[in-house]
Amino acid sequence: MKNKLFLIIFFILGFNNLLYSDENNCANFKKFSANYIKCKGNLLKNKTISSSKNFIKNTKEYQKKQWNSGKKQVNKIKEKVKGQ
Numbered sequence: 001m002k003n004k005l006f007l008i009i010f011f012i013l014g015f016n017n018l019l020y021s022d023e024n025n026c027a028n029f030k031k032f033s034a035n036y037i038k039c040k041g042n043l044l045k046n047k048t049i050s051s052s053k054n055f056i057k058n059t060k061e062y063q064k065k066q067w068n069s070g071k072k073q074v075n076k077i078k079e080k081v082k083g084q
Helices: 002-022 034-083
Strands: none
Touching: none
């Protein structure tokens, strides 16, 4: 029973470490080396791209919501005009 539990825990922790292996760790390089600067530049670029994607997505959602509310108001006015 203990062996099975040990194996299960071993596999869970082993696969868990593989999931985090994609993260860039710039601490492996010396501070003023070209590789360190490239690593930090790539991290900055990736964060900038992801934040800009979120900004664009939020802007599109806001515009869509505002467009729908404006369209409803125009349709109400059209119905009032037709009713007269």
